[in-house]
Amino acid sequence: MEISGKRILVVGGAGFIGSHVVEELLKEPVQEVLVYDNLTRGNLENLETSLADPRCRMFELRGDVLQRDVLDKAMEGCDAVVHLAALWLLHCQEYPESAFEVNIRGTFNVLQASVRHRIQRLIFSSSASVYGDALEEPMKESHPYNNWTFYGATKIAGEQMFKAFHRRFGLEGVGLRYMNVYGPRQDYEGAYTAVMMKMLDAIDRGEPLSVYGDGSQSYDFVHVRDVARSNVCALKASVPFGFYNVGRGVKTSIRELAELLLALRGSSLPIRCVAGGQTFVTNRVGCPEAAGRDIGFRWTLGLEDGMRSLVEWRQARKNAKDAPAAKFQK
């Protein structure tokens, strides 16, 4: 799709990945980027730079995917939709009913509204979680749905409904199966903190870094800026429909990740292997070839530079938070 002069609705656009998608879209000659988000996890601070661009605005009612009439209003006059709103893995694990409502019902609402408003292209944030544990490596898009989690189940449902909407109503677009996304604006406090943030917290406290088992569980870490670009690539692509991996196709173990973070922080703290821990998948690396071929997406940021950007962002946030207290103490 030609995106110049187009109005694009970004559902879940105030979140971690969504706010980067908004930024990447604003690098293009689009007419308007409208953010629809109920701010349960996202926040306006993530959009500070973007909202300074006159082409970008937050939908006045903010917006919930479960409020169909409000969603309908927001979609009026839009040409394309990027749908990222969802509850995350651990949230779904604890609250399956909410997972069903937001991730399945909410996605259904976005699909239905897209058809009603003759949306030219919809980009849906799926997940590598649809694959579950790897039966083959690297995982191609043809890998079976070997999932056992509520979160993965909601993403499979989203994919299947999108497929049916494409066949039944001709709704065009792409579902993107992100691997392990990391980078600035990632949650670094609260209930659903990612492993690298826990490791950085341990370094701050001067404690050994804990890895479960022998730390050999391996993942395909991909930087959020690349993930955001994959959404723009998917919008611009002409492929009528498909699901694509978004990753680097590079395997990094949790132990290697711990070593890299220690090196970036100039720390010599030890790595400690501990028993137990809640791990949902133990090995996952995605083949990036189809995304390169069909939607023109290729990753650019390697793990060292990418993790450095995360470490620097986290430090800047911590400094900004501590600043008023420091002033008060003077």
Ligand SMILES: NC(=O)c1ccc[n+]([C@@H]2O[C@H](COP(=O)([O-])OP(=O)(O)OC[C@H]3O[C@@H](n4cnc5c(N)ncnc54)[C@H](O)[C@@H]3O)[C@@H](O)[C@H]2O)c1
């Ligand atoms: N972060 C990852 O590693 C990863 C990996 C695979 C897939 N994904 C998928 O990518 C998408 C974005 O993930 P993220 O990491 O940016 O998560 P996030 O929680 O930061 O962003 C989701 C956004 O959706 C909003 N939202 C939640 N419920 C809503 C509702 N009912 N109505 C409207 N808005 C609502 C939240 O406020 C938030 O801003 C999600 O669909 C997620 O499942 C993420």
